Amino acid sequence: MEQRKSGVFLSYINIVLKNSINLLYTPFLLRFLGNAEYGIFQLTIQVVSTLSLLALGFSGAYVRFYWKLKKENSESVDSLNGLYLSIFSIISLFSVVVGGLLVFLVPVFFGNTFSHEEVKITRILFAIMVINVALTFPSSVFDSYIIANQKFKFQQIRALLGTLLQPLLTIPMLFLGFRSISILSVQTLITIVFLIANIHYAYSKLNMKFRFNNYPTGLLRSLFIFSSFLLINDIVDIVNNNLPGIIVGGVVGAKAIAIYGIAVQIRSMFIQLSLALSNVFIPRINEIVNFDDNQHELLSLMIKVGRFQLLMLSTIYCGFVLLGQFFLEKWAGQGFELSYWMIILMILPILVPLSQNLGIEIQRAKNMHHFRSWTLAVLAICNLIVTFYSVRVWGVIGAIFGYIFSILLGNGLLINLYNHYKVGLNMVVYWKKVINVVIPNFISLLILSLVKLYIPINNYMIFIAYGFVYLILVFAIAWNFVLNRYEKQLIVERFIKNR
Numbered sequence: 001m002e003q004r005k006s007g008v009f010l011s012y013i014n015i016v017l018k019n020s021i022n023l024l025y026t027p028f029l030l031r032f033l034g035n036a037e038y039g040i041f042q043l044t045i046q047v048v049s050t051l052s053l054l055a056l057g058f059s060g061a062y063v064r065f066y067w068k069l070k071k072e073n074s075e076s077v078d079s080l081n082g083l084y085l086s087i088f089s090i091i092s093l094f095s096v097v098v099g100g101l102l103v104f105l106v107p108v109f110f111g112n113t114f115s116h117e118e119v120k121i122t123r124i125l126f127a128i129m130v131i132n133v134a135l136t137f138p139s140s141v142f143d144s145y146i147i148a149n150q151k152f153k154f155q156q157i158r159a160l161l162g163t164l165l166q167p168l169l170t171i172p173m174l175f176l177g178f179r180s181i182s183i184l185s186v187q188t189l190i191t192i193v194f195l196i197a198n199i200h201y202a203y204s205k206l207n208m209k210f211r212f213n214n215y216p217t218g219l220l221r222s223l224f225i226f227s228s229f230l231l232i233n234d235i236v237d238i239v240n241n242n243l244p245g246i247i248v249g250g251v252v253g254a255k256a257i258a259i260y261g262i263a264v265q266i267r268s269m270f271i272q273l274s275l276a277l278s279n280v281f282i283p284r285i286n287e288i289v290n291f292d293d294n295q296h297e298l299l300s301l302m303i304k305v306g307r308f309q310l311l312m313l314s315t316i317y318c319g320f321v322l323l324g325q326f327f328l329e330k331w332a333g334q335g336f337e338l339s340y341w342m343i344i345l346m347i348l349p350i351l352v353p354l355s356q357n358l359g360i361e362i363q364r365a366k367n368m369h370h371f372r373s374w375t376l377a378v379l380a381i382c383n384l385i386v387t388f389y390s391v392r393v394w395g396v397i398g399a400i401f402g403y404i405f406s407i408l409l410g411n412g413l414l415i416n417l418y419n420h421y422k423v424g425l426n427m428v429v430y431w432k433k434v435i436n437v438v439i440p441n442f443i444s445l446l447i448l449s450l451v452k453l454y455i456p457i458n459n460y461m462i463f464i465a466y467g468f469v470y471l472i473l474v475f476a477i478a479w480n481f482v483l484n485r486y487e488k489q490l491i492v493e494r495f496i497k498n499r
Contacts, residue, residue, distance in 0.1 A: 014156055015272050018163040025167050026265065027331055029183075030258070032174050035335065039257030040114075040122050041180045042264075043249050047242065048102065048129035051095045061227045062144035064365055065219075067286040082210040083220065084141045092137040099130025109246075113253045121180065128184040135191045142198035145208050150283050154201055162190055230364070232373035239380040240406065244387045244399040251388075256396040262332050263342035263400070270316070270347055270354060274309055278357035281305065285358065289365035295424050302358045302425065303433045307487070310355035311437040315474055317347055318441040322448055323467055326457045338397055346400050353411035355434070359419050371418050379406035440477035444470050 030038050062084060069076035103126045107119050114122065146155055166186060173182035202208035245264065249257045281301065288297055320327075324340050332339065363369040383402035390398025420427035448470055457463050479488070 014159045014163055015269075017160065018272075021163060021167055026262075027333065028171070028174075030332060033180055035255045035258040036118065037121065037180050039249070039255055039261060040118055041125065041183065042261035043245060043257050044122060044125040044129055044184070047246060048099065048126055048133055051099055051130070051133045061223060061230055062141075063148045063282050064226070064286050064367075065223060066145075066148040067283070067290050069219075078209040078211040079214065079219065081141070081145065081208060082212040083223070084144070085138065085210060086212065088137045088141050092134045095134045095137065096130060099126070099133065103127050103130065110249060113250060124181055125184055128181065128188055132184065132188040132191050135188070135195055139191070139195040139198050142195075142202040142208065145202050145206065146198065147279075148283060149206055150280075151201075151206065152280055154205075158194060158197060162194065165190055226367060229370050229373040232377050233369075236373075236376040236380040239384055240403055243384060244391075244403065247388055247391050248396050248399050251391050252396055259336055259339050259396050260342070260399050262328070262336050262339040263346065266320070266339075266343045267346050267350070270313055270350065273316070274313060274354035274357055277305055277309060278361065281358060282361050285361045286365045289362070298362055299425050299430065302356070302362065303430055304486075305358050306355045306430065306434045307437050309357070310351065310434055311441075311478070311482075313351050313354055314438045314441045315471075317351060318445040318474075319467065319470055320344070320347075322445055322452070322470060323457065323463060326463050330460075342397060342400050345404060349404055349407040349412060351438075353407065353415070356415075356419075359415070359423070359425060362425065363419070363423055366423065368423055371422070372415055375414050375418075376406070376410050379410040382406060436482050437478070440474045440482055443477055444473035447473065 029041070033041065062080075065080055066077060069080055103123050106123045106126060110122060111119060143155070169186045169189075170183050173186065176182075178185075241264065245257055245260050248260050285298070285301070288294055288301075321344055324343065325337075328336050328340050360369070360372070363372060383406040386402030386405060387399055390401045392398070416427050419425045448466060452466070455462065457466055483491075
């Protein structure tokens with residue numbers, strides 16, 4: 001329990017720190033690199049990160065099989081470790097081969113819209129990023145073991161160090177003239193250091209062991225079947241999150257990628273905030289399912305976490321709707337007006353699935369994630385088709401239309417119905433308990449939007465004043481009309497008794 005509380009606390013500190021640094025770091029990169037090279041940098045990350053698909057969904061399966069085998073004996077866990085290390089070592093080598101092919105094909109994909117110099121930079125960035133991704137595969141074996149043992153303090157402290165080291169090491173190199181190449185070079189160096197740290201901690205602190213023979217009967221087959229559906233989820237995420245940027249780059253050009261990249265970066269912040277809380281409950285959910293499968297406890301946990309997630313995310317979302325135009329103008333500069341509307345339209349539909357991440361983990365723990373995988377896979381194809389034609393007709397803003405459709409129908413409607421009728425989670429009760437947390441935010445947004453018609457946000461003092469009043473309104477309405485006794489008690493204990 002203490003590790004879980006510390007993990008959540010450190011995770012949010014890490015996210016706030018990381019996003020705060022990014023808010024300062026991104027304008028710096030835009031001005032140092034220019035819109036075109038920044039777009040290439042974002043494109044490189046989006047394209048090469050597709051190599052993560054080579055993990056074949058195994059990363060997400062480890063915790064479930066760890067708890068499943070832990071009931072048997074420690075040697076079964078040792079065999080799981082050996083199997084994972086063998087698989088991920090092979091995947092790492094294969095990723096280098098596939099990545100080399102991507103580097104070779106850069107002129108084929110982007111030669112028509114990129115200049116000769118832009119193609120050259122892209123190839124170098126691709127090569128560095130391929131090495132980075134290849135190193136993450138063996139590191140994830142040790143990382144998964146650390147998470148399964150619920151050592152969240154180490155995991156989050158390591159993440160905090162990464163958040164701080166990246167800009168501290170990169171900025172001096174940018175001043176020396178190394179530009180975008182330095183950013184990924186530093187990131188790769190940090191990956192190597194963390195790989196060594198993961199290995200040392202798993203061995204010395206958690207006594208991690210490996211067996212490379214006598215695997216439990218049927219382990220490999222069960223692992224492949226379970227992971228294959230997680231692989232489909234990974235493919236869906238790549239299609240939804242990365243391929244639109246590639247389409248924009250191929251159809252419109254490098255500068256348009258920067259506009260789309262800013263929107264994706266803000267969207268990613270919302271996703272990170274959601275995962276920060278739900279990720280620390282993954283081992284607990286698997287423990288409940290494998291030992292007593294208490295449906296009431298699972299639903300109660302999902303409601304508690306869901307209320308907090310939806311309140312937090314909707315507060316930030318409505319705050320961005322209110323303040324986002326001024327913020328983007330001062331943060332990213334001129335030329336990113338479209339990013340504001342893209343952010344608003346993309347984030348609104350994902351508030352529902354982001355507040356229900358625990359439902360996904362419950363499905364996986366019960367081995368009932370197949371429907372979600374196939375459903376989202378079909379919708380991802382629809383997203384890709386809609387995006388391709390929308391970008392050709394409407395330009396960069398067309399990159400969001402397929403995404404919105406797939407999220408609303410799949411993650412919004414169909415998955416809620418599946419959780420209710422098949423998984424055994426009473427989603428009617430869930431929404432009765434959860435939906436009211438959005439009321440304070442939308443009421444506050446409506447009031448201040450009316451005020452903004454008469455007092456526009458045109459300087460930093462007014463910007464800060466609106467933000468302060470908005471938060472006060474949200475808190476006052478939530479405290480008096482929305483928060484339950486348990487939530488108020490948590491706030492009092494955290495912020496008053498600890499003073």
